[in-house]
Amino acid sequence: xxxxxxxxxxxxxxxxxxxxxxxxxxxxxxxxxxxxxxxxxxxxxxxxxxxxxxxxxxxxxxxxxxxxxxxxxxxxxxxxxxxxxxxxxxxxxxxxxxxxxxxxxxxxxxxxxxxxxxxxxxxxxxxxxxxxxxxxxxxxxxxxxxxxxxxxxxxxxxxxxxxxxxxxxxxxxxxxxxxxxxxxxxxxxxxxxxxxxxxxxxxxxxxxxxxxxxxxxxxxxxxxxxxxxxxxxxxxxxxxxxxxxxxxxxxxxxxxxxxxxxxxxxxxxxxxxxxxxxxxxxxxxxxxxxxxxxxxxx
Numbered sequence: 001x002x003x004x005x006x007x008x009x010x011x012x013x014x015x016x017x018x019x020x021x022x023x024x025x026x027x028x029x030x031x032x033x034x035x036x037x038x039x040x041x042x043x044x045x046x047x048x049x050x051x052x053x054x055x056x057x058x059x060x061x062x063x064x065x066x067x068x069x070x071x072x073x074x075x076x077x078x079x080x081x082x083x084x085x086x087x088x089x090x091x092x093x094x095x096x097x098x099x100x101x102x103x104x105x106x107x108x109x110x111x112x113x114x115x116x117x118x119x120x121x122x123x124x125x126x127x128x129x130x131x132x133x134x135x136x137x138x139x140x141x142x143x144x145x146x147x148x149x150x151x152x153x154x155x156x157x158x159x160x161x162x163x164x165x166x167x168x169x170x171x172x173x174x175x176x177x178x179x180x181x182x183x184x185x186x187x188x189x190x191x192x193x194x195x196x197x198x199x200x201x202x203x204x205x206x207x208x209x210x211x212x213x214x215x216x217x218x219x220x221x222x223x224x225x226x227x228x229x230x231x232x233x234x235x236x237x238x239x240x241x242x243x244x245x246x247x248x249x250x251x252x253x254x255x256x257x258x259x260x261x262x263x264x265x266x267x268x269x270x271x272x273x274x275x276x277x278x279x280x281x282x283x284x285x286x287x288x289x290x291x292x293x294x295x296x297x298x
Contacts, residue, residue: 004206005171009050011206012043012178018203019185022196026185029192035184042178049150049174067149068113072106074145075117081133082124089130093228096272097123115173117146122177122250123231176249183251201287206257217256217281217288221248221268224293233294236267239283259283268292 019026019036026032079098086095098120105113105120121142124134150170182204189200217237221230229252237244239262246254254268261284268276273294281288 005175007206008175009043009046009171011204012039012046012175012182014203015182015185015200016040016043018200022193025193025196026188029188032185032188035181035188039178039181039185042174042181046171046174046178049171068108068110069106071113071117071145071149072102072104074142075105075120076100076102078124078134078138078142079120082127082131085131085133086127091130091228093223093230094123094127094130097231111170114146114150114170117142117149118173118177119250121146122180126180126250179249180251183253216259216283217254217264217266218290219248219254219266219268220289220291221252221254222291222293224295230270230273230294232270233273233292234269236269237264237281238267239264256283268294270294272296 016039019039026036079100083095083098086092086098100116100120105116108116121139124131124142125139128134128136128139186200186204190197219235221233222228223230229250231248231250231252233248233252233254235246235248235254237246237256237259239260242260244256244259246256248254262282263279264281264283266278266281268278273296276292276294278290278292
């Protein structure tokens with residue numbers, strides 16, 4: 001596993017330990033049990049995937065190409081249902097996020113196919129309350145297709161090549177999944193137990209060989225008019241010759257880690273919205289946290 005990904009897993013494991021330490025307090029919040037169960041399950045999924053990766057790293061074989069088309073077929077089937085329902089309900093952002101061709105996964109490289117399928121499955125799962133034509137059984141079917149293709153849930157399948165030429169690792173997508181319930185737990189800590197917030201922050205700091213790599217910037221994106229959370233917003237962070245690029249998650253968050261101290265320019269862009277530019281964003285002590293409300297073009 002790459003060092004940066006190992007550091008993220010270590011941070012999640014420390015987050016688990018924090019939750020165990022303060023379980024008596026946290027368990028009193030009604031929403032907490034579901035979130036901690038989800039968080040532990042997703043961290044376990046990362047740990048299992050890392051074990052498979054360590055012992056079963058191979059190039060993608062011919063049968064994997066067949067599996068990828070099967071994965072595309074399953075995800076696309078439910079994308080069609082979800083986008084149709086979102087359109088009927090007038091949920092434009094949700095409709096657009098599920099409006100992808102079959103080739104979006106079918107023609108992608110192995111790792112991109114896994115990431116795209118996982119992201120789409122999470123969008124549908126997060127919105128299952130309004131997408132009434134998608135059931136938990138459908139989500140399970142999608143998870144099974146993703147697991148079968150990736151070789152994580154079915155070790156008898158030929159494993160994917162776990163690294164692209166850029167060094168991107170399949171574990172990144174799984175760690176992103178764990179970020180969702182962890183973020184919810186963070187909200188519980190900050191809202192109900194502010195005296196524990198500092199210890200929580202220290203627990204989930206992402207470490208690296210050269211020292212502590214911590215979270216410096218958090219932008220949350222919402223629609224200016226509807227307050228709907230926006231995912232896939234391109235976040236470009238620039239200071240001098242240093243450039244960082246992120247895209248907002250399904251919860252609308254873009255995060256900057258281990259940023260140099262100084263004044264940064266942060267540009268938030270999406271073809272559907274007017275570009276937002278934040279100048280002189282001071283990075284130093286503490287976390288810069290802002291809600292960015294984007295106005296639709298036209």
